[in-house]
Structure formats: C-alpha cells, structure tokens
Amino acid sequence: xxxxxxxxxxxxxxxxxxxxxxxxxxxxxxxxxxxxxxxxxxxxxxxxxxxxxxxxxxxxxxxxxxxxxxxxxxxxxxxxxxxxxxxxxxxxxxxxxxxxxxxxxxxxxx
Amino acid sequence: xxxxxxxxxxxxxxxxxxxxxxxxxxxxxxxxxxxxxxxxxxxxxxxxxxxxxxxxxxxxxxxxxxxxxxxxxxxxxxxxxxxxxxxxxxxxxxxxxxxxxxxxxxxxxxxxxxxxx
Numbered sequence: 001x002x003x004x005x006x007x008x009x010x011x012x013x014x015x016x017x018x019x020x021x022x023x024x025x026x027x028x029x030x031x032x033x034x035x036x037x038x039x040x041x042x043x044x045x046x047x048x049x050x051x052x053x054x055x056x057x058x059x060x061x062x063x064x065x066x067x068x069x070x071x072x073x074x075x076x077x078x079x080x081x082x083x084x085x086x087x088x089x090x091x092x093x094x095x096x097x098x099x100x101x102x103x104x105x106x107x108x109x110x
Numbered sequence: 111x112x113x114x115x116x117x118x119x120x121x122x123x124x125x126x127x128x129x130x131x132x133x134x135x136x137x138x139x140x141x142x143x144x145x146x147x148x149x150x151x152x153x154x155x156x157x158x159x160x161x162x163x164x165x166x167x168x169x170x171x172x173x174x175x176x177x178x179x180x181x182x183x184x185x186x187x188x189x190x191x192x193x194x195x196x197x198x199x200x201x202x203x204x205x206x207x208x209x210x211x212x213x214x215x216x217x218x219x220x221x222x223x224x225x226x227x
Contacts, residue, residue: 035213037155044204044220045147045155050213088155092211097168099145099157 003028004089004102011108012079020105022072022089028100032092034072036065039086048087049074076107084109112136112216114205119221126195126225132188132205132218140183143208146190148201149220156201159190160208173199195225 005023012018022034036049047056049065052072062077072091076083089102118130132144146158159169159179167179178191188205202222206214 033212044217046217047213047215050215056215098160098170101155101157104154
C-alpha cells in the first residue's frame with residue numbers, strides 16, 4: 001500500500017530540468033527523512049538520494065533532493081537519455097512502524 | 111564489495127509456504143538492520159518487513175501473521191518464511207540493507223515468487 005503520492009509520469013527533452021514531487025503526511029515525511037530510488041527497466045532499485053538531499057558516492061550531481069513540511073521533491077537537471085526510469089520516494093512512517101513508498105513516477109526522455 | 115543475493119523464489123500454490131534466503135557479503139547482517147521489499151508485476155515498491163540488529167522485527171499489515179523474518183548469523187544470511195500464501199503475494203522480493211528508519215543503501219537482484227494454482 002503506497003502512502004506517498006507521486007505523479008505517475010514526467011518527461012523532458014535532453015538537457016531539461018525535471019522535478020518529481022512526493023506528498024506524504026506528518027507521520028512519515030513530516031517527521032522522518034526522505035530517500036529516493038531509481039529503477040531502470042528489469043533491474044533492482046538503486047539509492048539515489050538519502051536524508052532528504054544527500055547523494056551517495058557515484059550518483060551524478062544532476063540529481064538533487066529537497067524536503068519541506070510533509071512534501072519532498074527530486075530534481076534532475078540536464079536530463080539524459082539514461083535517466084529514463086521509474087523513480088520512487090520513501091520514508092519511515094511512525095504510525096505504521098514501517099516504511100512507506102511513493103506510487104512511483106516514470107520519467108521519459110523525449 | 112557489499113552484495114546481497116536472494117534465492118528461493120518459485121511457483122507455489124495458494125495456501126502454500128516458501129522460504130526466501132538473502133546471502134550477504136562484504137558486511138555483517140547481524141549488526142545491521144535488514145528489510146525485505148516486494149514489487150508485484152507492473153506495480154510499485156512495497157515494504158514487507160524489517161529486522162533490527164537486536165532481533166526485533168516489524169511487518170507490513172498485509173503480511174503480518176503469515177511471514178516471519180529471521181537470520182542465521184553463522185551464515186550471514188537473512189530469511190523470509192512465507193506461509194498461507196495468496197495470489198496477491200506474487201511479486202519480486204528484494205532484500206535490502208536498511209540504514210535504520212531512513213533508507214536502503216544496498217539491494218539484492220530480487221527473486222520472483224508466483225502464487226498460482
């Protein structure tokens with residue numbers, strides 16, 4: 001059951017900036033950090049952003065994250081063809097005592 | 111190198127049981143939080159269960175009472191015992207290293223469980 005809401009799709013041409021939103025509540029995003037995952041077709045998810053805005057080693061600087069209140073967003077600057085994938089946000093939920101994921105956003109590079 | 115390798119998936123009839131394994135290398139399972147996350151065909155990610163380093167476990171409501179998460183420290187392996195399986199348990203099951211109420215920094219390749227008669 002997805003508790004975090006994301007737009008189903010986003011698109012842009014190479015070089016453009018694309019932003020994906022993630023809306024939650026006070027029990028998840030409002031009180032815990034947000035992470036983002038990239039899932040290329042047929043592969044396992046990969047950590048893209050953690051602790052709202054931190055990039056793991058090896059993740060390009062064109063990926064950035066932010067959080068405000070009960071919402072978060074992922075931005076991809078300078079969109080590239082290899083960025084075409086599904087993106088998910090996630091956060092711990094204090095009420096559920098478990099993680100909740102976003103509904104997922106498919107990014108298409110036009 | 112940190113690596114997770116799942117195994118044990120397959121085709122199982124409704125009501126049946128199955129045990130998934132997740133073998134870790136490059137780090138120690140018992141000193142980390144570890145989670146299982148699943149993905150039904152064509153659907154999004156769903157968190158299933160977590161085991162803390164101290165051994166406490168939590169489960170999603172959808173699997174509570176039917177799934178049991180455990181680990182074998184001598185084998186550095188995580189297990190997910192699944193029983194009373196239903197068609198809506200059909201999914202790719204991933205194990206992941208859990209950084210504690212925050213994020214998953216390492217994922218296995220996943221193992222497919224298909225519940226069907």
